[in-house]
Amino acid sequence: MTRRRTRRKKPLPALAALALALIALAAGGYKGALPGPFGDAPPSGGPLTSPGSSGEGAFHGDGAMAVHFIDVGQGDSILAESDGHFLLIDAGENDQGDTVISYLEEAGVEALDYVIGTHPHSDHIGGLDDVIRAFDVETVILPPVEHTTKTFEDVLDAIEEKDLSITLPVPGDSYELGDAAFTILAPQKDYGDDLNNWSVGLRLACGDGAFVACGDAEAQAEEDMAASGLALSADVLKIGHHGSSTSTSDAFLKAVSPAFAVISCGEGNSYGHPHKETLEKLEAAGIQVLRTDLLGDITAQWGEDGVTWAYSGNNAAELP
Ligand SMILES: [Zn+2]
Numbered sequence: 001m002t003r004r005r006t007r008r009k010k011p012l013p014a015l016a017a018l019a020l021a022l023i024a025l026a027a028g029g030y031k032g033a034l035p036g037p038f039g040d041a042p043p044s045g046g047p048l049t050s051p052g053s054s055g056e057g058a059f060h061g062d063g064a065m066a067v068h069f070i071d072v073g074q075g076d077s078i079l080a081e082s083d084g085h086f087l088l089i090d091a092g093e094n095d096q097g098d099t100v101i102s103y104l105e106e107a108g109v110e111a112l113d114y115v116i117g118t119h120p121h122s123d124h125i126g127g128l129d130d131v132i133r134a135f136d137v138e139t140v141i142l143p144p145v146e147h148t149t150k151t152f153e154d155v156l157d158a159i160e161e162k163d164l165s166i167t168l169p170v171p172g173d174s175y176e177l178g179d180a181a182f183t184i185l186a187p188q189k190d191y192g193d194d195l196n197n198w199s200v201g202l203r204l205a206c207g208d209g210a211f212v213a214c215g216d217a218e219a220q221a222e223e224d225m226a227a228s229g230l231a232l233s234a235d236v237l238k239i240g241h242h243g244s245s246t247s248t249s250d251a252f253l254k255a256v257s258p259a260f261a262v263i264s265c266g267e268g269n270s271y272g273h274p275h276k277e278t279l280e281k282l283e284a285a286g287i288q289v290l291r292t293d294l295l296g297d298i299t300a301q302w303g304e305d306g307v308t309w310a311y312s313g314n315n316a317a318e319l320p
Contacts, residue, residue: 065180065206067236069290069298070103071312072096074266074273075123078213078238079107080204083178087114087204088131089213090124094151097130103297104135111136113177116169117155118199118215120147129158139175141167143187143198169200171228180206185232186214188224196241197221203234209302212256213238222252235307236260236300239282243274243291248281260288260300260307267293 065082072092077100080087086109091100104112112135117125120142132140132155140159146152159166169184186201199215212234214225218241225232226249237258240247242265261282265273274291282289290298296313 064301064303065178065204065209065211066299066301067204067211068103068107069238069262069264069292069300070100071292071296071298072099072127072264074242074269074271075126076118076215076238076242076264077103077127078264079104079109080177080180080182080211081107081109082180082206085113085176085178086111087116087177087182088112089116089200089202090118090215091127091131093123094126094154097127100127100131101134104131109135112138114139114141114175116141116200116202117143118201119143119195120145120149120152120155121195121216122149122151124215125155126151129154132158132162132164137162137164139167140164141169141184141200143200144168145191145195145198147195169202172230177204180204183230185212185225185228185230186217186221188221188228191221194218194220196246199240201225203230203232206302209307210234211236211238211300212258214240216241216244216247218244218246219249219252222247222249226251226255232256234258235302236262237287239263239274239278241273242269242271243278244271245275245277248278250281253281253285258287260290260309262298262300263289263291263293265291265293269293 065080068079070077070079075092075096076090077092078089091097115132115137117128171184171186171188174181174183182202182204184202187198191197196216196218197220199217199221201214201217204211210233212232222240232255234256235258237256239261243263263274279289290309292298295311297311299310301308
């Protein structure tokens with residue numbers, strides 16, 4: 001496998017980040033509600049709420065962030081937002097570009113601070129070229145591994161067309177996202193031809209709230225993250241590799257210790273995702289599971305009252 005040479009942009013140094021945070025605080029801090037595709041933010045009364053709910057949500061005051069799991073069928077596409085700043089992780093298959101663009105427009109995205117392609121498989125980066133062309137993008141993060149597909153070349157072409165450079169993920173590097181910040185967790189090392197294990201992993205934190213997502217990282221990459229000494233604990237974990245039994249290793253799940261797990265997969269997919277072993281493991285650990293194949297688009301919102309949920313589908317009966 002060949003490596004391409006890339007320019008690496010330096011992330012915001014901690015001192016500069018602190019200065020910016022102080023300036024933001026002096027300027028009056030967070031104002032207004034975050035836009036969402038479900039209209040009003042859901043109430044903060046229960047752990048899980050329906051999209052039809054209305055009322056004052058948890059999107060007021062400092063420390064708010066939201067993570068949207070966009071239903072792209074079998075694949076991943078995750079939009080994170082805080083104080084009008086946006087991070088997109090993956091964009092589903094090639095035919096999902098328009099789905100993701102529409103969702104982002106409805107969510108009020110005008111520009112993306114960050115776009116991350118976790119790894120070069122088409123169910124993650126397929127729609128990324130369309131998204132990169134449709135929005136102003138500041139920083140693109142891709143792992144230092146190539147794939148000999150047209151899908152991968154299309155993404156590189158879009159990056160070049162927009163005159164963007166590629167930022168390499170370095171474990172421990174942190175990036176500001178509005179009132180939140182994310183830290184790169186993976187890839188921890190060279191995984192050769194194993195593209196899943198090259199997945200970019202990150203932990204997004206805002207106040208006491210945290211979210212972890214690591215693409216299709218499998219047990220080996222998860223164990224390397226668990227052994228890295230980086231903070232992994234989170235309220236919400238995006239389950240690796242669509243719920244495959246080759247991910248969600250015991251050491252990693254213990255290190256993250258989430259209250260909620262989100263699985264992004266397509267209804268009736270040919271891989272049998274999510275695998276029974278993964279669902280049983282999550283159930284045994286008392287972790288509530290939310291699935292895009294059952295609930296459609298899923299949104300987690302962090303606020304003063306912890307995490308509240310909304311979803312686009314009508315499968316309330318499928319909620320834990
Ligand atoms: Zn995948």
